Structures are given as C-alpha cells and as structure tokens.
Amino acid sequence: MAAARHRTLDFLLGGPARGEAVLAALRPVFQERGMAESLHIWPDHGCLATYVSAHGSFANVRIYPHGLVSLDLQSYEGEGEGDAQAQEGDDSLLDQVEARMKDLNRDGPGKVKRLPPLVRGGAVDRYWPTADGRLVEYDIDAVVYDEDSPYQNIKILHSKQYGNILILSGDVNLAESDWVYTHAIMGSGKEDYAGKDVLILGGGDGGILCEIVKLKPKMATMVEIDQMVIDGCRKYMRKTCGDVLDSLTGDCYQVLVEDCIPVLKRYAEEGRAFDYVINDLTAVPISTSPEQESTWEFLRLILDLSMRVLKQDGKYFTQGNCVNLTEALSLYEQQLGCLYCPVEFSKEVVCVPSYLELWVFYTVWKKAQP
Template identity: 25%
Template sequence: MSDYLETLYDGYGQRFIVERLLHEVRTEHQHLVIFQNAVLGKVMALDGVIQTTEADEFIYHEMLTQVPLLAHPAPKRVLIIGGGDGGILREVAKHRGVEHITMVEIDGSVVEMCKEHFPGHSAGAFEDPRLNLVIDDGMNFVANTTERYDVIISDSTDPIGPAEVLFSENFYQACHRCLNDGGVMVAQNGTPFLQLDEVKTTASRMSGLFADWHFYLSAVPTYIGGVMTLAWGSKDVTLRRQGAETLAQRYSDTGIQTRYYTPELHAAAFALPRYVLEAIGKA
C-alpha cells in the first residue's frame, strides 16, 4: 500500500492510504487518479486535489443541487457546469418537473472514467432523455449560448488550472445573462476557513450583479477545512428566504429521497459564521 497526499495547500494537507490504485491518466486537461481507500471507498483526485469519494459524495451533491431546485418554485430548465462525475446530474434528475438538463463538462474523459469507476454517482442519469451532455469549456458555453435556464449549478474544481475561469467576473456575468427571470445560480466556493479570499472575491463579483447574493454551508468530511461555502446568486430576492414549511411541502411533493438534505437544514444553511459575514461585508 502507498499514500496519497493532497497538495491543495502549502503547509497543510491530508493523507490517504491507497489500498489499490485503480486508474491514473493524464487527460488533455489534467492529471486524474482514482484509488481505493478503506474508509472512503473509491476516491478521485485531479491535479493533486481530492474531488469526490464514494462515502461522502451525497452530502455535497445533495446540498449543491436540492437547495436551489427546492428554493425555486418550478424549475424546468437546469444547466450544470462541470460535474463530470455525475453526482449533480443524478440529483437534478430526481426532479420529475425538470424538463431539460444541459450539462457542460470540459473533460470528456472524466465522464467516461466516472461512469466506469463511480457508477453510483450518476446512478444511470447519463441515460436520462432530458439530458444534453456538451463537452466544452463552461465559460465558452455560457458566453455564447442563447438558451435560458431557471437554475444554474457550477460544480467546478478549485480556481486553479482549467477551472480558474469559472470563478471570474465574466463567468458570473454570463451566468446572470443565461438565467430566466426568477432564476438562481449556485457554485462551489471552497472551505471558508482556508479559502476565505476566494469567498471575498466571489462576494465582490456577485454583489453588484444579482438582486440577492449570499453563501450557504455544507459539512463535507473529505474537503479539508470541514465546512464548504456554496455561493448563491438569484434574480429573485424571495427564493433564499423560503420558510421551512414551504420547503417541506415542496420536498414532500417531489417524493425525493435524500440522505443529508432536509428542509430544516436548507433553511439553516444560510446562517453564516461571523468571520465569514465580516469577510463579505454582511456582519
């Protein structure tokens, strides 16, 4: 057995015991590694950064998906940027009321590797007839598409390498343009304790753009720093303030089963620690 050391931060990291190396390849865009770990099951890393594990993926994927889809009163058209492992797609596909799903992934080989090694992430959702899978750069897609969406979910890697542009001011502006009236965009935004500058930067870019912008939290063990910040930007100021009762009714009506998400957790997730509120100018 060998070790895998995550290299996202200088001077701080986490170590995984690699029981078995399942796949390693340098794709057109990045270095991809998949290995087996006794605690977390199969683990995927890109360019030295852990992306997903079998054991705890449900937390991240449910919170990044169910929060915007249940906050929106009737989402019909959904755009996923990134998300090549299929976890976000699986959660979106649970919503019978969604009529069309566009997924834009820059690296087609990630999709193929995850279909093979992480079939539970997508749970067959890549075969959903509502899906239009586009292999393209997410920034290029949102800058040029004439389509409009009710919900946009940016499931990107950290803002280094090919994903750096997905945290740019131009990207948020393009997503805002692609949203229908009353639409909402959410995006992975790192762990605030270790990536507070990233949160500040996103706040500054969203603040003058969306009628309502904020962040919400999700605790994902694999992402060191513990708690993830997920960015929220909406054209409708009421969506973030849906009460737990309304959310509970919508959740019940969908018939969806979740392992982490609850309507009560949804409502509470937007309560932020003071140091994060101070960093984004909302204390």
C-alpha cells in the same frame, strides 16, 4: 507495500538540554543494533548525531540547547517477512528511545510527541493537501484509474472509508461518500426541479446530473469539457453517477462534451434562459490577487455569462472554498457586486466527508426589478 517509512519522535525536556548526557543515554540503543555514529557539534546550537545501519536505515538525533530532542528514523521496507520484522524493530527502537528520554527527564515536566510513520515513495500516494494547505493522510489502498487527458491528470483512488475518490490534477474533487456536497450545491433540498430547465457547468463525475434527473426536470443540460473524466467516472464512480453517464442523452437530460464558455455565449445570444445554473467547475481561487490570476478572470466570466442565461427568478448555485480561506471568499463576494446586473446571495457551510474541512456553498439570484 514497498516504501520508505519516516518515523519521528520529539521530546521537549523541562529545561536546557545537555548534549553529552542525552547522547550517553541514547547511544547504547543504536549501538545494540550495530548502527555507526557520526557526530556534529555546534558550540551555540547543540549537536546532531547520525546513526546508520548495515542495511541502509538511518536515524538523526538533533539536540537543541533549549531542550528539544528530535529523532528522525528512516528505513525502506518491502513486502517480505524480513521487512515486517524490520518495521517491528524500528518501532522497538522508538519505544526504547522514548523510555530513555523519560528516564533522563524523570523529575522534569517533559513532553513527548510521536507521529505515525510518513510513508514515502510507495505505489499508492496517500497524502493530499486540504484547500488551506494542511497535509492529510487518507486510507488509500489502491489506484483505480490514473490517466492524463488533454486538460488534466485524472486519478480515481480507493479509500477504505470514503470509497472511490476523484482527484483532478492533485485536487480532491469528490468521493463516493460525498453526497452532502451534491446535496448542498443543489440547494440542500429546498428547490423544486420538477419541470424546470437546468444548466450544469462541469460536474463530470455525474453526481449532480444523477440527482437532478431523479427530480424530473424538463431538461437538464450538463456541459463538461473532459470526455476522459466522464469515461472514468462512468466506470469507477457509479455510486455517484448511477447510470446517467452511460449515454450522453436521456429522456430529460443531455451531456455536451464542450468548453462551457462558448456554450454560455451561444445560449446568451440565442436568448436561452434557465431556471437553475449549477456551477461545478472550480473552487474560488485561493489567491487573493485577482488582477494577477487568470483563474479569477475565468471565474468572473463564468459568473457574468451565467447571469445572462439565468431567468429573472432563477437561482445560481456554486461551491466556494474552505471556510478558513476568508480573504479569498471575501474577494469572491466582492466580484458578485461587479456583474452586469445587481445580484444578492446567501451561503451555507457544509462538512464534506472526504475534504476533512468545512466547505462554503453559494446561492446567487438577481435582484428584483423595480
């Protein structure tokens, strides 16, 4: 895959760094490759040496006075035989720099850190952030689906480890391997859905609907606003949705392609009541300023309307967010005390494979009437 590859090597010396000595040790490595040097020196802030090759790759060697020597090597590699050789050459350069730095610091307690190459600008984007802002590199090897709907960008990418992954507007939603997510948001196997009325908000990947239908409900109604999510998942996420998205209606289910808020309001006015409401719309907002966030307003509205269509002995299930976002989760729990009726809740922490983080799920129910 043609892309720019950014390799890094950090070496922390056991004491202050002498720029002249470090450069004297490293300069021959770059000169052997015909890389031209540019040098910048700051009396109190160390130095920066830049090496540029004839084919456009370059290396920055930053030497800090306190003892950190940082190497950044960037090159462009295509798919030909020569490009593979260039990649091996870059790895060899890092090996030589690392060996020279160890020799230079032979008698000191130096520490070396070498990261895998960062691949940038390729046809497949492998880097997606976790909910708490850490960058994760996935083993993505193909773009299966990439379309813009009226509501969002929809990507389905193939991972060697997780299968196809649904990503909506840059947010990792669900992989084919993430059955544990679906299991948790349905109550972790503790509920009896047979003969029950179930309302699913969102869930366009079809995973929840597929599992609910297997449990023989009286009727499961899924309300998903984006037909293109349904279409993409029906074709490319079949390990998740099975065949339930092949038709919008079945013996014990129906799919409404609508905005769930008008549907919830209509059901509330009609006096419709459900045994279970499963909210798979959006995670708890990361922001901790609810008065400034329309997402929080949306979430509170969904909560309140869901309670209005939930039977007195019914249960409401939803995802929360990453366990590290303690402030946002705490604020969400505060919102549960602001609904039109008093409620109680419990939560469960589950490791969702493709998220690479622990995820919180909530169960909410109305307090028993006196």
